[in-house]
Structure formats: structure tokens, C-alpha cells
Amino acid sequence: MRSNVAKKQLESKTASSAASRPYRIEDQIGYLLRRAHQRASAIFQTGIGDPNITPTQYSSLAKLDEYTELSQNLLGRLVGMDKATMQGVVRRLKERGLVDSRPDPGDARRTLLSLTTEGQRLVNRLLLNGPAVSRETLKPLNVQEQKQLLDLLSRII
Amino acid sequence: MRSNVAKKQLESKTASSAASRPYRIEDQIGYLLRRAHQRASAIFQTGIGDPNITPTQYSSLAKLDEYTELSQNLLGRLVGMDKATMQGVVRRLKERGLVDSRPDPGDARRTLLSLTTEGQRLVNRLLLNGPAVSRETLKPLNVQEQKQLLDLLSRII
């Protein structure tokens, strides 16, 4: 795969005028986050134990397991998803019989979500595989580096 | 936002049986990567200088700026995108007159892509904003931490 195609030299020296480092797409934080997220999603899909469950569905189910009952909007905030995105995720989980809903008796705008028996069974099983998925994703790093990465990521969110 | 709703205690002690740390979604690498990628995309969209250009389109344009002419498939590998995804990205860039294509004279399976004059003008302008976008995304960290994060991310890809 020769890449001698014509690396431009002498480009008009746009940014990074001052010091040294050229601006390379592959070194930019946004690019690296996209690629890392891609790989993490792929590992999740093969390792979580149910190929039809996506990462967002998984975190939604896990939060419902933690809180037993939540409004759709609050669930979205807890898992960091836009309410429009949340709407689609919840719809699919309800269609599969994993999640149930009822009107909030105290606030007619709200819908309260909870796990069905089947949803509870499924999430119990998936949570067994969660740690292995995370371990596999972080495998290229040693334990200290893993902690560092988690810390740095949480600080840029 | 009271969260006293019923934190289950006494769960069946699935994984993490040995030592200490409970398994929390918010601390998992996949979840943090999704959230960080979300934020980076949002900063990109407001800072790159053209709200209609997405991160993947940007990296494709930048690679075409670097190599002047590439097959669609090779471009996809260079920017880490599936060929099916690449197809949509390239289609939109061509529809907007930013990218041009011609058949590869030496290999009839291939389509060679290149920037149009307008695409070249646009990418020159966007590349001016690229460094500021990356800086803004990494702003919560000091310079050493920024380098660490980039290094750790590139190692789990």
C-alpha cells in the first residue's frame, strides 16, 4: 500500500505556525475518541452475551435495575442520552418486552419505566459479562494506565 | 434529584466477587468513551467553522488534502471508517461539490477521489480551526495530562 502519492510539502503553513508539531488528524482528540469508541462498541457487541443488545440499551437496563423505576427523561440524563435518542431506545426495549411503563400518578407529563421480569432476567445475565467487556477493552494497558485513562476521560466529559 | 429510590443492596454478588469495587456503568470504559465522544462532537460542530461539516467528513477532506487522490476504499481505511459508512460520507461530499471522482485508469474496480477547488478552499479554512477545536476539547486537562490521554487512547485502538 504505497503512500508515496504526493505528500504535500510546502503547504501554506496554516496553523501551528509557532512551534513545531504539524496538525495531523490521527493525533487529534476527536479522532482518537471516535476510533476508541468504535473498538469498545465492537468488543461490547461480541462479549456482552446478547448480540441484539447495544451499549445504550445496556446502560439503560442497568440503570433501571439500579433504580427500579424512573421517568424516561430522568433515565436519559442518568445515562447521558438526549431525550430524542432516549425515546427510540425505550421504544425498542418496550417492543421486546424488556421494559414496561405506566403513567406517573403525580405528574401527567411523565411516564415511569421499569424492567419486566424478562428484562430483569436479561440484565442480571448481562451484568455478569460487563466486567469482562471492560477488561478486554482496556487490555492493552496496565492497571495504573487503565485508572489514568478512566480518570482523564471522566474529566473531559 | 433524590436517588434514594432503592439502591439494591445484597445483590447476588455477581462479578467483582473478590475485592471491592462495585460495577458501576458510569465508571466503565465504554460508557466514558461514548460520553467523551459526544462532547467532542458537540465542540467540533460549534467550532470547526461550518455547521454542515461533520467530524467524519472533516477527516475525509483532510486526508484528501494530504494525498490529493485516493480510492474510496483506501480513504476509508485511512480515516478508520467502514466501506459502507464511507460510501454515504463520500456521496454527501460529492453532492455538495466538495469532492470529485474519476475511474481509476489502472483498476476498473476503483474510483479515485479528489478535492474540488471549492473543497480545497473549504478544507483550508477548516484546518485553521482544527487546533482550536482540539484545544477546547482538552481544556479541562493540563498539557501533560493531554499528552497522556492521547497516548493512552491511541494504544487502545
Place this chain on the structure above:
DNA sequence: GTGTCATCGTACGTACACGAACGATATGGG
């Protein structure tokens, strides 16, 4: 009470992202 404003859930459009399948073309082995 009534009007103003925020919040909740929904609907629509655009763009990624990937798996799967497909036709056309290349390539290497026999």
C-alpha cells in the same frame, strides 16, 4: 384565575456505523 415559562414525551430529518449480500473486476494457480 390567567398568562408565562419550563419540562415531558413525541415526531421528523440528517448523519454515522456496521453487518450482510451483491455484481464487477483483479489476481494467482493449475
Place this chain on the structure above:
DNA sequence: CCCATATCGTTCGTGTACGTACGATGACAC
């Protein structure tokens, strides 16, 4: 030369992810 195999680009289907806009409801000032 011919066939098996691989690659290239396309198409289809599913599932995020977000912006925008909408109607219904709730909260609060007046």
C-alpha cells in the same frame, strides 16, 4: 486459458445521536 478467491464499490437494514419543532402538562407570578 480458466477457475477459485479476493477486493472494490454499492445497497439494504438496524440502531444510535442530535437538532428542531410540537402539543400537553405543570409551576409560578400577578
